[in-house]
Amino acid sequence: MSQTSPQHAPNAAIVSTEHTPACRVALVGFGTVGRAVAKILCDRADGLLRLTHICNRNFERKKQPWVPADVVWTDDFHTILNSDVDIVIELIGGLTPAEDLVRGALQAGKSVVTANKQLIARHGPDLLSLAAANDCRLEFGASVAGGVPVLPALRTGLNGDRLHAIAGILNGTCNYILSRIETARIPFSEALEEAQALGYAEADASEDLDGGDARAKLAILALAGLQARVSPTDIRARSIRTVDAVDFDYAAELGCTIRQISRAELKDSTLYADVGPSLVPEASPFGRVQRNLNLVLTSGEYGGDMAFLGAGAGGDPTAVAVVSDLLFVAEGLSAGRRAPRSLRLTSPNVSCDFETPWYLRLVVKDQPGIIAGLATILSAHRLNIDAVLQKPGFEKSALPFVITLEPCRDTQLQPALHEMSALPFALRPCLSLPILR
Ligand SMILES: NC(=O)c1ccc[n+]([C@@H]2O[C@H](COP(=O)([O-])OP(=O)(O)OC[C@H]3O[C@@H](n4cnc5c(N)ncnc54)[C@H](OP(=O)(O)O)[C@@H]3O)[C@@H](O)[C@H]2O)c1
Numbered sequence: 001m002s003q004t005s006p007q008h009a010p011n012a013a014i015v016s017t018e019h020t021p022a023c024r025v026a027l028v029g030f031g032t033v034g035r036a037v038a039k040i041l042c043d044r045a046d047g048l049l050r051l052t053h054i055c056n057r058n059f060e061r062k063k064q065p066w067v068p069a070d071v072v073w074t075d076d077f078h079t080i081l082n083s084d085v086d087i088v089i090e091l092i093g094g095l096t097p098a099e100d101l102v103r104g105a106l107q108a109g110k111s112v113v114t115a116n117k118q119l120i121a122r123h124g125p126d127l128l129s130l131a132a133a134n135d136c137r138l139e140f141g142a143s144v145a146g147g148v149p150v151l152p153a154l155r156t157g158l159n160g161d162r163l164h165a166i167a168g169i170l171n172g173t174c175n176y177i178l179s180r181i182e183t184a185r186i187p188f189s190e191a192l193e194e195a196q197a198l199g200y201a202e203a204d205a206s207e208d209l210d211g212g213d214a215r216a217k218l219a220i221l222a223l224a225g226l227q228a229r230v231s232p233t234d235i236r237a238r239s240i241r242t243v244d245a246v247d248f249d250y251a252a253e254l255g256c257t258i259r260q261i262s263r264a265e266l267k268d269s270t271l272y273a274d275v276g277p278s279l280v281p282e283a284s285p286f287g288r289v290q291r292n293l294n295l296v297l298t299s300g301e302y303g304g305d306m307a308f309l310g311a312g313a314g315g316d317p318t319a320v321a322v323v324s325d326l327l328f329v330a331e332g333l334s335a336g337r338r339a340p341r342s343l344r345l346t347s348p349n350v351s352c353d354f355e356t357p358w359y360l361r362l363v364v365k366d367q368p369g370i371i372a373g374l375a376t377i378l379s380a381h382r383l384n385i386d387a388v389l390q391k392p393g394f395e396k397s398a399l400p401f402v403i404t405l406e407p408c409r410d411t412q413l414q415p416a417l418h419e420m421s422a423l424p425f426a427l428r429p430c431l432s433l434p435i436l437r
Pocket residue numbers: 028029030031032033034055056057058090091092093094096097115116117142143145146312313314315318
C-alpha cells in the first residue's frame with residue numbers, strides 16, 4: 001500500500017490511524033452509485049479508506065461541496081492509472097471504456113472494485129486471472145442484487161459448502177411489473193408505464209424485460225457460486241412481455257403467482273440454466289417477493305438452502321456493497337493479502353432442458369374440437385395433461401384457457417408448442433411457463 005505523500009494532504013473526512021496508512025481510493029464514474037459511494041467515503045472516518053481522486057467526463061458539473069478540497073477531480077483515466085492509488089472503483093458501467101480501464105488498473109497493480117455486471121458476466125474469469133497475475137484483487141459484490149450481500153456470502157460464508165443450485169429474482173424492474181399486475185390486475189403495458197414513471201424502468205427496458213440483465217447476473221452467480229464459466233448469451237432468456245393479468249388469474253387457481261426466475265443447476269458436466277417468467281407457489285419465498293426487491297436462494301450439499309433478500313438496486317444500497325468490497329480489499333492489503341483466492345473454474349455445457357410441470361396458455365377462437373386437437377398433439381409427443389382450466393366471462397372470439405402438463409423436459413415440449421400455435425383456432429403463439437415447486 002502506498003504511503004500518504006506530502007502532495008496529498010490528509011483528507012478532512014477520513015483520518016488515517018497512526019500505524020496504518022489509509023488505502024488510497026480513486027472513484028471513476030460519479031453517477032447514481034458513484035456519488036453515493038463518495039458520500040459514504042467522505043462521511044466515514046475509519047482511517048482505512050481515503051478518497052483521493054474522482055474521474056468523470058465533464059466533471060465540473062459534478063462537483064459537490066461535501067467532497068474535501070484535496071480530492072483531485074479529473075476526466076482523464078490516465079491520471080488515475082499513473083497515480084499512487086491502491087484501489088480503483090469502476091462505476092461508469094457498460095463495456096467500453098470500462099473494460100480498458102479495469103484491465104489498465106489491474107495491469108498497473110491496482111486492485112479494482114466494480115458494480116459492472118456486463119463486464120464481469122462477459123470477462124469475469126479473464127479479469128480475475130489478470131488480477132491474480134498482477135498480485136491484486138478484483139471484487140464485484142454489487143454487480144448482482146445491488147445491496148444484497150449474496151456475492152460476498154458466496155466468497156466467504158458459503159465457501160465451505162459445495163453449492164449445486166442457485167435461483168433468484170434478480171431484476172427489480174421485472175419484479176415490480178409482475179407484482180403490480182398480480183396485485184392490481186392491470187395490463188402489462190400499464191404496469192410498465194407505471195414502472196417507467198417511478199424510475200424503476202428505463203425508457204427502453206428491453207434488457208430488463210427480455211431477460212438480458214438477469215442472465216448476466218445469473219452468469220456471475222454461476223461463476224462465483226458454482227465455479228462455472230458460462231457466457232450470458234448461452235443462457236436462454238424468455239421475455240415477460242407475453243405475461244398478462246389473465247395469467248395471474250389462472251396461476252391463482254393453481255395456488256401460484258408469476259415471477260421472473262433465474263435459475264442455474266449444476267449436474268455432472270452440465271449447467272442447466274434459464275431466465276424467464278415462471279409459476280411459483282404464492283406462499284413460497286419467491287411468491288412473496290413484492291415490488292423491486294431481489295431474492296437469491298442457494299442450495300448446498302452440506303448447508304442446505306440459504307436465502308438472501310433485499311434492495312437489488314438504488315444508489316445507497318448499491319454503494320454499501322461497493323464500500324464493503326473496498327473495506328474487504330483494504331483490510332487484505334493492510335494485512336499483506338493481495339492476490340485473490342484462485343477460482344478453479346469448469347466450463348460446463350449449458351442447457352435449458354429442465355424437467356418441470358408446465359403451464360400452457362392459449363388464446364383461441366372458440367369452436368368445437370379444440371381440446372381434441374390439442375390433446376392429439378400432446379399425446380403424439382408423449383406429454384401428459386394434468387388439468388384444463390377455463391374461466392368464464394371471456395369473449396368467445398378470443399378465449400384464453402390453460403392446460404397444465406405433468407413434468408416433462410423442455411426439448412420434449414417445444415415441438416408440440418410449435419404445432420399447437422399453428423392450429424387454425426390459435427390466435428396467438430402458445431405461452432408456456434415452467435411451474436416451479
Ligand atoms: N444504479 C443502480 O441501482 C445499480 C445497481 C447495481 C449495479 N449498478 C451498476 O453500477 C454501475 C454504475 O451505475 P449508475 O446507476 O451509477 O450509472 P450512472 O448513473 O449512469 O453513472 C455513470 C457515471 O459514469 C459517467 N461516465 C460514463 N461514461 C464515462 C466515460 N467514458 N468517462 C467518464 N465518465 C463516464 C457518467 O457521466 P455522465 O453524467 O456524463 O453520464 C455518470 O456520471 C453500472 O455498472 C451499473 O450496472 C447500478
